[in-house]
Amino acid sequence: MKLNQLSLYNYRGYNKQDIAFGKGVNLFIGDNGSGKTNLLEAIYFLSLAKSYKTEDSNLIKFNQDFSRILTTVDLIDKSYDIKIILSKNKKKIILDGREIQKLSDYIGQVNVVSFLPEDMNLIKGPPKNRRYFIDSIIGQMDRNYLIELSNYKSFLKQRNDLIKKLSEDKNPDMTLLDIYTEQLAKAGEKIISYRNNFINKINLELKSIYPYLANNPYLFEFKYLPSIDSSLEGTLKENYRKDLFVRTTTSGPHRDDYGFLMDDIDAKDIASQGEQRIMILSSLLAVTEIIFHYKKQRPILLLDDVFSELDTTRQNKLIHFLNKSHLQTIITTTTTTNINQEILDDAKIFNVKNHFIRGNKHE
Numbered sequence: 446m447k448l449n450q451l452s453l454y455n456y457r458g459y460n461k462q463d464i465a466f467g468k469g470v471n472l473f474i475g476d477n478g479s480g481k482t483n484l485l486e487a488i489y490f491l492s493l494a495k496s497y498k499t500e501d502s503n504l505i506k507f508n509q510d511f512s513r514i515l516t517t518v519d520l521i522d523k524s525y526d527i528k529i530i531l532s533k534n535k536k537k538i539i540l541d542g543r544e545i546q547k548l549s550d551y552i553g554q555v556n557v558v559s560f561l562p563e564d565m566n567l568i569k570g571p572p573k574n575r576r577y578f579i580d581s582i583i584g585q586m587d588r589n590y591l592i593e594l595s596n597y598k599s600f601l602k603q604r605n606d607l608i609k610k611l612s613e614d615k616n617p618d619m620t621l622l623d624i625y626t627e628q629l630a631k632a633g634e635k636i637i638s639y640r641n642n643f644i645n646k647i648n649l650e651l652k653s654i655y656p657y658l659a660n661n662p663y664l665f666e667f668k669y670l671p672s673i674d675s676s677l678e679g680t681l682k683e684n685y686r687k688d689l690f691v692r693t694t695t696s697g698p699h700r701d702d703y704g705f706l707m708d709d710i711d712a713k714d715i716a717s718q719g720e721q722r723i724m725i726l727s728s729l730l731a732v733t734e735i736i737f738h739y740k741k742q743r744p745i746l747l748l749d750d751v752f753s754e755l756d757t758t759r760q761n762k763l764i765h766f767l768n769k770s771h772l773q774t775i776i777t778t779t780t781t782t783n784i785n786q787e788i789l790d791d792a793k794i795f796n797v798k799n800h801f802i803r804g805n806k807h808e
């Protein structure tokens with residue numbers, strides 16, 4: 446999947462901007478505040494029809510009434526046009542000339558895998574960051590997972606509501622709790638199986654990607670850390686007393702976690718900033734391969750400010766790797782002084798200044 450060209454009109458600080466992307470690595474170089482992240486955000490918007498950091502109204506250029514994103518996406522055998530118009534209280538999406546009525550019918554048309562500076566919190570942050578990350582990737586590959594997840598969540602809510610009621614009862618009748626627990630366990634087993642499957646796949650891909658980028662002797666493995674690793678139903682039932690005391694369901698897939706392990710030790714305890722960055726980047730690259738196996742289309746890779754904290758060798762290795770991959774990659778950076786000219790020669794370079802983009806090669 447490739448973005449052919451993109452036109453922004455009144456999007457964030459952009460006035461009117463046309464960009465013709467290259468098929469491989471596209472490097473956007475510019476100072477702080479020049480509009481690099483805003484550009485990536487516009488591409489991200491094409492994928493999920495929302496920004497990852499703010500509501501739609503902030504995307505419209507200050508003092509303007511609407512903003513517009515236009516693009517053509519090329520797939521292997523066809524291409525399609527997307528037009529998004531954001532006005533104060535309305536979002537209109539037009540796919541190949543036809544207006545989308547239900548957002549859920551649109552989401553998934555453009556597959557994007559992104560690295561944002563805040564993704565560094567994947568290793569350091571709380572388990573919910575890792576759960577959200579993995580859930581959104583599995584969901585991007587397989588919509589059924591999102592349906593299963595939403596089933597699980599509604600059973601969980603139902604069970605938690607009941608637990609609250611029962612906890613106020615002196616002689617609680619557990620019959621209904623048994624039924625709700627069995628329902629939750631059944632739905633949870635499905636989630637666990639999707640997650641196990643995904644973790645096996647990502648580890649397989651990491652074996653070839655990580656050693657090249659990391660350039661170190663360590664083994665990086667993704668580990669699934671389910672909150673219950675024996676029978677789900679059995680354990681949920683054993684925990685009745687605790688759940689009633691705490692007034693919520695204290696274990697299950699909603700409390701699962703994942704470890705980024707470096708030689709079997711949690712990376713947050715031993716890996717440096719740059720090493721953690723490489724681990725996350727390798728994981729994202731592994732994800733692009735897995736998505737390709739499922740969808741037969743490679744997603745577009747967005748890398749925001751990816752070079753900071755990486756040494757010269759690893760910056761060069763990363764670009765070299767991406768040049769050789771079949772991914773369309775859009776990278777932002779404030780400087781390319783550390784990158785070899787011959788590696789840069791394979792990329793398409795753009796300069797960004799005050800929300801104005803100029804391509805200085807292959808135009």
Ligand SMILES: Nc1ncnc2c1ncn2[C@@H]1O[C@H](COP(=O)(O)OP(=O)(O)OP(=O)(O)O)[C@@H](O)[C@H]1O
Nearest residue numbers: 457458476477478479480481482483503505506507
């Ligand atoms: N709706 C808007 N209208 C006009 N300007 C906006 C709007 N939203 C954000 N901006 C401007 O965009 C700028 C930030 O742009 P952006 O985040 O893309 O910078 P950047 O090039 O990624 O910088 P850095 O290198 O620091 O990450 C801010 O100066 C902000 O004022």
Ligand SMILES: [Mg+2]
Nearest residue numbers: 481482749750
């Ligand atoms: Mg930025």
